[in-house]
Amino acid sequence: MHVLRHSRRLVLGLVALLLAAACAPGATNNSSSTAKGGTVTILGVWTDGELDSFNAVLAPFEQQTGIDVQFVATRDQDAVLTTEVAAGDPPDLAAAPSPSLLTRFANEKKVVPLQNVIDMNALKSTYDKSWIDLGTVNGNLVQVFSWAALKGLVWYDPKVWTAKGYTVPKTWDDLIALQNKMKSNGDTPWCMAVESGAASGWAGSDFEKEITLSLVGPTVYDQWWQGKQKWTSAPIKQAWTTFGSILGPNDSNVYGGSNYIINTNFGDVGTPMFQNPPKCMMLNQASFITSFFTQADPSLKAGTDYAFFPLPDASTQYAGSHVVSGDAWSMFHNTPQSKALLNYLLTANAQAIWVKRGGKISPNKDVPLSDYPDQLSKDTATALVSTKVAKYDAGDLMPTDMKNAYWSAILDFIKDQSKLDSILANLDQVQSTAYTAS
DSSP states (O other), rough: OEEEEEEEEOGGGHHHHHHHHHHTTTTTTTHHOOOOOEEEEEOOOOHHHHHHHHHHHHHHHHHHHHOEEEEESSSSSHHHHHHHTTTTTTOOOOOOOOOHHHHHHHTOOOOOOOEEESOOHHHHSSHHHHHHTTTTETTTOOOEEEEEEEOOOEEEHHHHHHHHOOOOSHHHHHHHHHHHHHHHOOOOOEEEOOOOOGGTTTTHHHHHHHHHHHHHHHHHHHHHHOOSSTTTSSSHHHHHHHHHHHHOOGGBBTTTHHHHHHSGGGGGTGGGGSSSOOOOOEEEEGGGGGHHHHHOOTTTBBTTTTTTEEOOOOGGGGEEEEEEEEEEEEEESSOOHHHHHHHHTHHHHHHHHHHHHHSSOOTTEEEEEEGGGSHHHHHHHHHHHHHHHHEEOHHSSOOHHHHHHHHHHHHHHHOOGGGGGHHHHHHHHHHHHHHOOO
């Protein structure tokens, strides 16, 4: 496991600009003005370009308050956080611990209830109730959200598609027909990359769970992540075989095959699509992936070099279904510094900093569409609002052992689809103990 520690300092040349942003209405509340100096420790997952954007969010806060934010990044967050909590040495704040792990901590009274920490009137006026409910455990608010991502988006290069005569599919059958057309033209339909250190496999699970929600509907989807629906049951197995129809026989629909998919970092998924000539025609990933596109090639322009369409409904019965996720915060130490930072992160001004840089959507209703840097990101934010059946990421809702087994099963399925029955049977075995242990 590789852990990165970062301490952020404001570049002097930006002091005036950033201080103006920090002092803008709603940038911080009274909590931040009472905390001067000191430190806040955070455990999170952001690195590289995402961490650069988070640094930009923190800069005006640190400049105004003198508080130093110390960040530790790890992709094995559940394990690290569990160890630190058990040792009595957790960070002040954790960015997006899994909801199942958080529920356990809440039941053990290891996290701070936030009702008296944040400005609840401001939260209720700027967030839909569903976001507040999502962070509530046993009547206590223990998690709040600063940014969101819409999953189930298929990205492509519109210039290439126009030249090749490919059109955006409207139905699942259209999508399969498009795959076949691409293959008959000598093109590889999909880019896919799922390596993410200890969390490898999650990017593939995003594709599979999006299919699951659309195919079996919200009731079975909820029963599934709650451990009440067997992995070997017909609806869940059908979702996996449908995912297999995307991969193709021996992963023939995906550039590079299984070894490439499993060993390529998820953030590099778009690289072959933007090569000349392109090595693959489309990829499935959440709205945040655009920041990785432009990090790899800053010349890429939204709408010109990349665009998206929602993954077509696997079943018309559950049209408009999408999985969503969020960058969430929980508190382990209620200090003036951590209280100030948490309240700041919930403001429209703080969230807009990352929104303007691209790759994030804000759940705060006071962030206007005009803050999104291009029409494509505006369309993404609009799509989030217009989603008819929105469900939180099922993997993140599962107990840690179940989630980790799910991600590993995705890797095993990509390696050898013929082993699906044994893969699902093994997941049933994990399910039989994971939920009682949690």
